[in-house]
Amino acid sequence: MRELPGSAAAPVLEVEDLRVDLRTPRGTAHVVNGLSYTVGPGETVAVVGESGSGKSVSVLALLGLLPARTATVTGRALLQGEDLLTMTPERLRQVRGPGAGMVFQDPMTSLNPVLTVGRQLTEGLRAHGPVSKAAARARAVELLGEVGLPDPGRAVGRYPHELSGGMRQRVVIAMALANSPALLIADEATTALDVTVQAQILDLVERLQDEHGTGVVWITHDLGVVAGIADRVLVMYGGRCVEDGTVDDVLERPVHPYTRGLLGALPDLATADDADLATIAGTPPPPTDLPAGCVFWPRCPVRGDARCETEQPPLAVVGSHDRAQGGDGDRHHRDTGPLGLPHRAATWCAEGEAS
Amino acid sequence: MTQLPTPGAAPAAPPPAEPLPTAAPARPRWRETLGLLARNPTAAVSAVVLVLIVLVAVFDETLAPDGPNEQDPSLQLQPPSWAHPFGTDEFGRDVFSRVILGAATSLRVGFLSVAFALVVGTLIGLLAGFYGRWVDDVLMRLMDVLFAFPAVLLAIAIVAIRGAGPANAILAIGIVYVPIFARVTRASVLGVREEVYVRASRSVGASDWRLITRHVLPNAAPPIIVQTSVSLAFAVLAEAALSFLGLGPRRPDPSWGLMLADGRGFIEQAWWYAVFPGLAIVVTVLCFNLLGDGLRDVLDPRQRTLMAGSGR
Amino acid sequence: MRGDPIRLALGTRFSQETYDALRERSGLDLPLVQQYLTWAGRAVTGDLGVSFRSGDTVTSLIGERLPATLTLALASLVVALVIALPLGMLSALHPRSLIDRVATVVSQFGISVPDFWLSIMLILVFAGVLGWLPSGGYVPLTEDPLGWLQRLVLPAVATGVVSGSVITRFVRSSMLEALGQDHVRTAQAKGVPTRQVLTWHVLRNALLPLVTVTGVQLAYLLSGVVVVEIVFSWPGLGQLAYQAVRDRDFPVLQGAVLLFALVFLVINLLVDLLYSRIDPRIARR
Numbered sequence: 001m002r003e004l005p006g007s008a009a010a011p012v013l014e015v016e017d018l019r020v021d022l023r024t025p026r027g028t029a030h031v032v033n034g035l036s037y038t039v040g041p042g043e044t045v046a047v048v049g050e051s052g053s054g055k056s057v058s059v060l061a062l063l064g065l066l067p068a069r070t071a072t073v074t075g076r077a078l079l080q081g082e083d084l085l086t087m088t089p090e091r092l093r094q095v096r097g098p099g100a101g102m103v104f105q106d107p108m109t110s111l112n113p114v115l116t117v118g119r120q121l122t123e124g125l126r127a128h129g130p131v132s133k134a135a136a137r138a139r140a141v142e143l144l145g146e147v148g149l150p151d152p153g154r155a156v157g158r159y160p161h162e163l164s165g166g167m168r169q170r171v172v173i174a175m176a177l178a179n180s181p182a183l184l185i186a187d188e189a190t191t192a193l194d195v196t197v198q199a200q201i202l203d204l205v206e207r208l209q210d211e212h213g214t215g216v217v218w219i220t221h222d223l224g225v226v227a228g229i230a231d232r233v234l235v236m237y238g239g240r241c242v243e244d245g246t247v248d249d250v251l252e253r254p255v256h257p258y259t260r261g262l263l264g265a266l267p268d269l270a271t272a273d274d275a276d277l278a279t280i281a282g283t284p285p286p287p288t289d290l291p292a293g294c295v296f297w298p299r300c301p302v303r304g305d306a307r308c309e310t311e312q313p314p315l316a317v318v319g320s321h322d323r324a325q326g327g328d329g330d331r332h333h334r335d336t337g338p339l340g341l342p343h344r345a346a347t348w349c350a351e352g353e354a355s
Numbered sequence: 356m357t358q359l360p361t362p363g364a365a366p367a368a369p370p371p372a373e374p375l376p377t378a379a380p381a382r383p384r385w386r387e388t389l390g391l392l393a394r395n396p397t398a399a400v401s402a403v404v405l406v407l408i409v410l411v412a413v414f415d416e417t418l419a420p421d422g423p424n425e426q427d428p429s430l431q432l433q434p435p436s437w438a439h440p441f442g443t444d445e446f447g448r449d450v451f452s453r454v455i456l457g458a459a460t461s462l463r464v465g466f467l468s469v470a471f472a473l474v475v476g477t478l479i480g481l482l483a484g485f486y487g488r489w490v491d492d493v494l495m496r497l498m499d500v501l502f503a504f505p506a507v508l509l510a511i512a513i514v515a516i517r518g519a520g521p522a523n524a525i526l527a528i529g530i531v532y533v534p535i536f537a538r539v540t541r542a543s544v545l546g547v548r549e550e551v552y553v554r555a556s557r558s559v560g561a562s563d564w565r566l567i568t569r570h571v572l573p574n575a576a577p578p579i580i581v582q583t584s585v586s587l588a589f590a591v592l593a594e595a596a597l598s599f600l601g602l603g604p605r606r607p608d609p610s611w612g613l614m615l616a617d618g619r620g621f622i623e624q625a626w627w628y629a630v631f632p633g634l635a636i637v638v639t640v641l642c643f644n645l646l647g648d649g650l651r652d653v654l655d656p657r658q659r660t661l662m663a664g665s666g667r
Numbered sequence: 668m669r670g671d672p673i674r675l676a677l678g679t680r681f682s683q684e685t686y687d688a689l690r691e692r693s694g695l696d697l698p699l700v701q702q703y704l705t706w707a708g709r710a711v712t713g714d715l716g717v718s719f720r721s722g723d724t725v726t727s728l729i730g731e732r733l734p735a736t737l738t739l740a741l742a743s744l745v746v747a748l749v750i751a752l753p754l755g756m757l758s759a760l761h762p763r764s765l766i767d768r769v770a771t772v773v774s775q776f777g778i779s780v781p782d783f784w785l786s787i788m789l790i791l792v793f794a795g796v797l798g799w800l801p802s803g804g805y806v807p808l809t810e811d812p813l814g815w816l817q818r819l820v821l822p823a824v825a826t827g828v829v830s831g832s833v834i835t836r837f838v839r840s841s842m843l844e845a846l847g848q849d850h851v852r853t854a855q856a857k858g859v860p861t862r863q864v865l866t867w868h869v870l871r872n873a874l875l876p877l878v879t880v881t882g883v884q885l886a887y888l889l890s891g892v893v894v895v896e897i898v899f900s901w902p903g904l905g906q907l908a909y910q911a912v913r914d915r916d917f918p919v920l921q922g923a924v925l926l927f928a929l930v931f932l933v934i935n936l937l938v939d940l941l942y943s944r945i946d947p948r949i950a951r952r
Binding site: 060063065069089093094095096097098101102104106109110111112113114115116120123124127128159161172175176178179 | 762848849850852853854855856857858859860861863867868871872875945946947948
C-alpha cells in the first residue's frame with residue numbers, strides 16, 4: 001500500500017531555495033534559481049521542462065555530483081532532516097545509495113563497459129556495510145530479478161554491451177534501488193527507451209515504490225510519463241519553478257503560459273482554448289543572460305501583464321477552475337488538489353484572464 | 356564534498372545554437388585565430404621566439420661575430436667568456452658564431468622536409484578521403500607500410516641508400532612524415548566530406564576540383580596546420596639526429612647535430628661545446644611544440660591531430 | 668647505390684680475382700630483383716645471409732645483439748612508466764594545479780629534448796662531474812650484476828625520459844576523458860568510496876588507450892634508440908644497423924630492418940591480445 005503523503009509523515013526531501021551557478025567560458029550561468037519543493041514518503045514528484053531548463057542540474061547538485069571547480073550550490077536540501085549541501089564528503093558518500101539512489105538518463109553510457117553487471121551491483125552493496133561477496137552476489141541476482149531481467153543468475157556475469165538498452169536501464173535502476181533508498185531520483189530514466197519498455201519500467205518503479213515507500217523525483221520532458229506516474233508536478237523553466245501542484249491541477253488546469261504551451265504540444269492532453277499554443281516558438285534564454293522579469297517573457301505568446309517584462313512574478317497559489325482569486329499565498333485555500341496540495345504558478349497572466 | 360574533478364560534465368550548459376546547416380561553413384577566420392593565439396601566452400611567446408630564430412637564421416652572417424671556420428689555435432677549447440659567450444671548440448672556433456650559423460641548416464632542412472611531407476601527404480590524404488573506396492584502400496595501406504618503420508631508422512636507411520648530405524636528409528625526413536600528414540588530412544576530409552554544404556555544392560554540379568579547393572580543403576585545414584607545427588619540431592630533431600650520425604651536412608659546415616657529435620668527444624674538458632648547440636635544438640623544438648599545442652587548442656578542439664611526440 | 672660494399676669489406680689492397688670471387692659469392696653480380704628474391708626466399712627459412720664485413724651469419728650477429736637491446740628497451744619502458752603514470756594521473760586529477768603545470772612543462776621538455784643530447788648531458792653530470800656511474804659500455808648481467816646495472820641506468824633514463832614524456836601526456840588526456848564519462852558519476856552516486864571509483868571506473872578505463880601508446884613506445888624503444896646506443900657504446904641492434912649502414916653491409920642491414928618490422932608486428936599483436944584481455948567488448952567479439 002502506498003502511504004498517503006501529508007503532514008503526518010515527515011517529508012523525505014525538502015529543498016529550499018536551491019541555487020546553482022556554473023562557471024562557463026561565456027560567464028556565470030545561473031542554471032537553478034531558487035527552487036523549493038518537498039517530496040513525501042511514497043510520493044512521486046515529476047519535474048518537467050525543456051532541455052536546458054535546469055532539471056538535471058538541480059538534482060545532480062543535491063547529491064554533490066556537479067564538478068566542484070565550476071559549480072556553486074547554495075540553499076538547503078534536507079534528506080530525512082539532514083542537509084545534503086553541508087554534509088562532510090564521507091557522510092555524503094554514505095548517503096548516496098541508502099539515502100538517495102539515482103537513475104541516469106542514458107543507459108548506454110551510465111554503466112562501466114569493462115565491469116560485469118554483477119560487479120557494478122555488488123560494488124554499491126558492499127560500499128555501505130560488511131557484506132560478503134557471496135551474499136552481495138545473491139542480492140544482486142535478487143535485484144535483477146526484481147527489475148524484471150530474464151535469467152538474472154546469468155545476467156550478473158554479463159557485460160553491459162551484451163544487454164539491450166532496456167535491459168541496461170533495468171540494471172541502472174536495480175543499482176539505484178540496491179540499498180533500498182529513501183529517495184529515488186530518476187533523470188530522464190525512460191527517455192532513451194521505446195514505449196513498451198518505458199511502460200514496463202514505470203510499472204516497476206510504482207510497484208517498488210509501493211513496497212518500499214520510496215519518495216521519487218522523476219525528471220522528464222515527456223508529459224505522457226508525468227500523467228502516468230506523478231502525484232505532483234513541478235514545471236521548470238529557465239532554472240525556476242514556474243508552476244507546481246497536483247498532477248490534475250497542472251495538467252488539466254494549467255495557469256502559466258509556459259505550462260499551457262507544453263501541454264498544447266501534446267494533442268490528447270490539450271484543451272480547445274489553448275490549441276494555438278501547440279508549439280512554443282523560440283528557445284529558452286541562455287542561463288548566462290536571464291531576462292530581468294519573467295523568464296518566459298521573451299517567448300511568451302500571452303504577455304497578459306506588462307509587469308512580467310521587468311518584474312519577476314512570484315510563485316503564488318492560484319485559483320483552480322472556479323477562478324477564485326489566487327496570489328495571496330493562502331495554503332489552506334479550498335481549491336487545493338485531491339492530495340491537499342496547493343496549486344501555484346509564477347505568473348500574473350492568470351489574473352488577467354480570470355473573468 | 357567528495358568531488359572528483361569531472362571535466363566536461365556540465366550538463367546544464369545548453370548546447371550552442373547550431374548554425375543553419377545549409378549556410379556556408381564558417382571559414383577559419385585567420386584574424387580571430389591569431390587573436391586567440393595571442394591570448395595564449397605560451398603560444399605567443401613561442402611564436403615570437405621562433406620568429407627571432409628565423410631572423411637569426413636569415414641574417415646569420417651579419418649576426419655571427421666570427422665566420423664559420425675562423426680558427427684561432429691560441430684559443431682552443433676556451434670556456435665561455437665575453438669575447439666567446441659559448442666558448443671555443445678544439446680548433447679555436449667561436450661556438451656562439453657556429454650555433455648562429457647552424458640555425459640556417461637546421462631550419463632549412465626542417466622547413467623543406469615538412470613542406471615535402473605536407474604537400475605529398477596532404478595530397479594523398481585528400482585523394483584517399485575524398486574519393487574513398489579503392490583509392491583510399493590502396494593509398495592508406497601504402498601509408499601504413501611506411502608508418503610501420505621506426506622513423507629514425509627509416510630516415511637512416513634512406514640516407515644510406517641515397518648517400519649522406521642535406522638534400523637526402525630533407526628527402527628522408529620528408530618521406531618519414533608523409534604518412535602522418537596523409538592520415539591527419541584523410542581523417543579531417545572524412546569529417547568534412549559529408550557535411551551538408553559539401554553535399555549541397557555537389558548537388559548543384561560543382562566539379563571535384565572546385566569542391567576540394569573551395570569547400571573541403573579550407574575546412575579540413577585546421578588539423579593539418581597544427582600537425583605542421585608539431586612536425587617541424589620533429590623535423591628539427593630528426594635533422595639533428597642525422598647530422599649527429601654524420602648522415603647530414605658534412606664537416607666543417609656548421610650544424611647543431613655535427614657540433615654535438617664533435618663536442619661529445621670533449622665533454623669532460625669542455626662542457627660548453629656540446630651544451631650550447633643542444634640547447635639551441637631544445638629551444639627551437641620546444642617552441643614549435645608549444646606553438647603546435649596553442650594552435651591545437653584554438654584550431655582543433657577535438658584533438659584530431661596526432662599528439663606531439665607520437666611521431667617519435 | 669653509393670659505396671661498393673665489396674670494396675669497403677676488402678680494405679685498400681686486394682686483387683681483381685679476390686674482388687670478383689667475393690662479389691660472386693655474395694650474389695652482388697646478379698640483377699637486383701633476383702638478389703632480393705633470393706634473399707627473401709632464404710629469409711623465410713631463417714637464413715638471413717652472411718655479413719660482407721665479418722663473414723658471420725646475420726642471424727648470429729642479430730642474436731648476439733638482441734639481449735642488449737631488449738634489456739635497454741624494457742628498462743627504458745620501466746623508467747618511462749614510473750615517470751608517466753603518477754605524473755599523468757596526478758595532473759589529470761588536479762587540472763591546472765601546480766603539479767599539473769610542472770608535469771606539463773616537464774613533459775614538454777622531455778618531448779623536445781634530443782635523446783642523444785640528453786644522453787650526453789647525463790654523462791656530463793653523472794659520469795663526469797659526479798663520477799657516480801660509468802659513461803658507457805656493457806657487461807653481461809651474469810658476469811657482473813652491479814656493473815650491468817650501473818651501465819644500464821643512464822641510457823635507460825635518457826630514453827625513458829623521452830618516452831615517459833610522451834606517455835605522461837597520454838595518461839593525462841585519457842584519464843581526463845575517463846573522468847568525464849557518465850558511468851563515473853553513476854559509481855559516485857552509488858556511494859562507492861573515491862579511491863575505488865578512481866581505480867575501477869577511471870583508471871581501469873583509461874588503461875585501454877594507454878596500452879596502445881605504451882606498445883608504440885616499446886616499438887620505438889626497441890628499434891629507434893639507435894643514437895642513444897651509439898652514445899653509450901651499448902652493443903645493441905641499433906648500433907649494429909648503424910654500423911651496417913656505414914659499411915654498406917647490406918645483408919646485416921636487411922636483416923635488422925626485417926627484425927624491426929617483425930618487432931613492430933609482434934608488439935602490435937601483443938597489444939591486440941592485451942586489449943582483448945582488458946576490454947570485454949573486444950574479447951567477446
